[in-house]
Amino acid sequence: MKPKTRRLRIWIGGAVAILVVAGGAWIMLPPRALSFAGGHTVALPDYTGPSPVGVPAELRSADLVSRGKYLTLAADCEICHTTEGGQRFAGGRAFPTPFGVLYSTNITAERETGIGTWTDEDFVRAVHKGIAKDGHRLYPAFPYESYTLLAEDDVRAIKAYLFSLPVAHTTPPPNSLRFPFNQRWLMGFWAAFYNPDQRFRPRENRSPEWNRGAYLVEGLGHCGDCHTPRNIAQALDNRRKFKGELIGGWRAYNITPDLISGVGGWSDAELIEYLRAGHAVGHGSAGGPMAEVVDASLSKLAPADVRAMVAYLRTVPAIRTSDLPTPRPNPASALPQRTVAGVDARGEQVFEGACASCHSWSGVSLLTSYATLTGDRAVNDASAVNVAQIVLSGENRRTADGVQLMPAFGAAYSNTEIAAVANYVTGRFGATRSHLAAKDIAKLRGSSSQ
Numbered sequence: 001m002k003p004k005t006r007r008l009r010i011w012i013g014g015a016v017a018i019l020v021v022a023g024g025a026w027i028m029l030p031p032r033a034l035s036f037a038g039g040h041t042v043a044l045p046d047y048t049g050p051s052p053v054g055v056p057a058e059l060r061s062a063d064l065v066s067r068g069k070y071l072t073l074a075a076d077c078e079i080c081h082t083t084e085g086g087q088r089f090a091g092g093r094a095f096p097t098p099f100g101v102l103y104s105t106n107i108t109a110e111r112e113t114g115i116g117t118w119t120d121e122d123f124v125r126a127v128h129k130g131i132a133k134d135g136h137r138l139y140p141a142f143p144y145e146s147y148t149l150l151a152e153d154d155v156r157a158i159k160a161y162l163f164s165l166p167v168a169h170t171t172p173p174p175n176s177l178r179f180p181f182n183q184r185w186l187m188g189f190w191a192a193f194y195n196p197d198q199r200f201r202p203r204e205n206r207s208p209e210w211n212r213g214a215y216l217v218e219g220l221g222h223c224g225d226c227h228t229p230r231n232i233a234q235a236l237d238n239r240r241k242f243k244g245e246l247i248g249g250w251r252a253y254n255i256t257p258d259l260i261s262g263v264g265g266w267s268d269a270e271l272i273e274y275l276r277a278g279h280a281v282g283h284g285s286a287g288g289p290m291a292e293v294v295d296a297s298l299s300k301l302a303p304a305d306v307r308a309m310v311a312y313l314r315t316v317p318a319i320r321t322s323d324l325p326t327p328r329p330n331p332a333s334a335l336p337q338r339t340v341a342g343v344d345a346r347g348e349q350v351f352e353g354a355c356a357s358c359h360s361w362s363g364v365s366l367l368t369s370y371a372t373l374t375g376d377r378a379v380n381d382a383s384a385v386n387v388a389q390i391v392l393s394g395e396n397r398r399t400a401d402g403v404q405l406m407p408a409f410g411a412a413y414s415n416t417e418i419a420a421v422a423n424y425v426t427g428r429f430g431a432t433r434s435h436l437a438a439k440d441i442a443k444l445r446g447s448s449s450q
Contacts, residue, residue, distance in 0.1 A: 030231060037203055040203065042202060057304075059302075068162070073296070123159040140194070146219060149200040212305065216312075223255070227242045257313070258319055260320060275298045279370050288390070331362040340433065350424075351425065388440070
């Protein structure tokens with residue numbers, strides 16, 4: 001081979017290697033949560049506006065435990081660390097992942113099975129760095145890459161509140177992660193790439209309300225952990241920030257300002273109402289994990305904080321989710337429709353027997369707006385994941401008008417029947433019909449029964 005040809009191949013090989021490394025870095029190293037905002041940041045002590053961290057103005061003079069209670073509510077701690085019917089914060093809730101199942105830990109002040117021996121410094125390190133008292137690494141199912149933004153005083157207040165509550169002598173089941181994901185030390189490398197370990201810094205070119213909303217959405221509320229897709233390393237891919245993601249068998253929808261697939265077509269009042277009550281007329285009701293967040297957290301926040309969250313969400317880049325069409329706004333016929341093209345006839349039969357009395361044949365409920373299907377994002381989602389999930393598991397909560405939302409029908413109907421009724425609902429009331437099969441419902445149930 002001639003020297004000139006050899007040099008050319010070396011140059012080409014080097015260029016290809018550089019492109020591969022650059023492409024891999026682009027995929028593996030997404031921007032930080034607030035990178036889109038630009039502008040100059042300042043440390044909290046140097047910020048001249050109202051402090052964006054801590055509790056609302058009306059609670060600033062409250063005692064440490066009361067402030068910690070509010071911050072714990074805003075951080076959604078109880079949802080993850082409490083099993084259904086179990087003692088608050090005692091842990092044990094299962095979190096399925098692509099690599100196995102994780103269980104939340106006991107964060108009561110019990111000394112043997114909880115965090116009763118942890119100092120303030122131990123707790124702050126866990127929240128900011130993902131490192132437990134004994135030095136073992138925490139999995140990022142605990143969203144320390146978001147909580148790292150929290151002011152240290154806020155973290156200490158959360159601990160004070162947790163230590164004021166009854167203790168629980170409870171040990172969660174062991175995690176069942178596959179090798180090598182069961183090697184906690186590997187999380188040190190994950191954290192080096194994806195946990196900035198930096199506290200929130202206000203932006204001087206943004207309003208005080210925006211900064212407060214950013215702290216609540218990105219830090220305490222860690223909304224991206226459900227609504228932002230992840231890369232192959234299971235880190236938040238902020239290039240697709242808030243585009244929506246499938247998590248825990250439910251679909252967390254697009255919350256960017258996109259007019260078609262996001263919340264760009266919602267008024268501020270509608271979005272505020274949805275966050276505070278889990279429902280907005282013409283847009284539907286929250287279900288599954290989002291309903292939990294509303295009930296346990298968002299509904300208990302100060303109105304000004306919810307407004308700040310909305311103000312912040314309005315400014316994130318709009319992203320289109322291609323499989324989410326504009327929701328169909330108009331009611332269906334008020335008369336029974338025996339068939340929907342391509343849908344198993346059992347779908348109509350199940351709807352007539354279990355659904356029509358509350359949801360109405362038109363999709364506009366005569367009982368409560370919470371049961372109206374018209375305009376609902378889930379009904380206009382051709383994957384029908386959330387429609388099937390709500391049929392399976394129901395929604396055990398009370399609405400603002402006193403109505404307790406729907407019972408679970410998972411035990412009453414087969415996978416085939418639930419697939420059929422989900423397809424019927426999306427076909428009759430939504431923009432695009434779904435094509436669920438019995439095997440899809442079996443997967444949602446977590447079994448292969450038919």
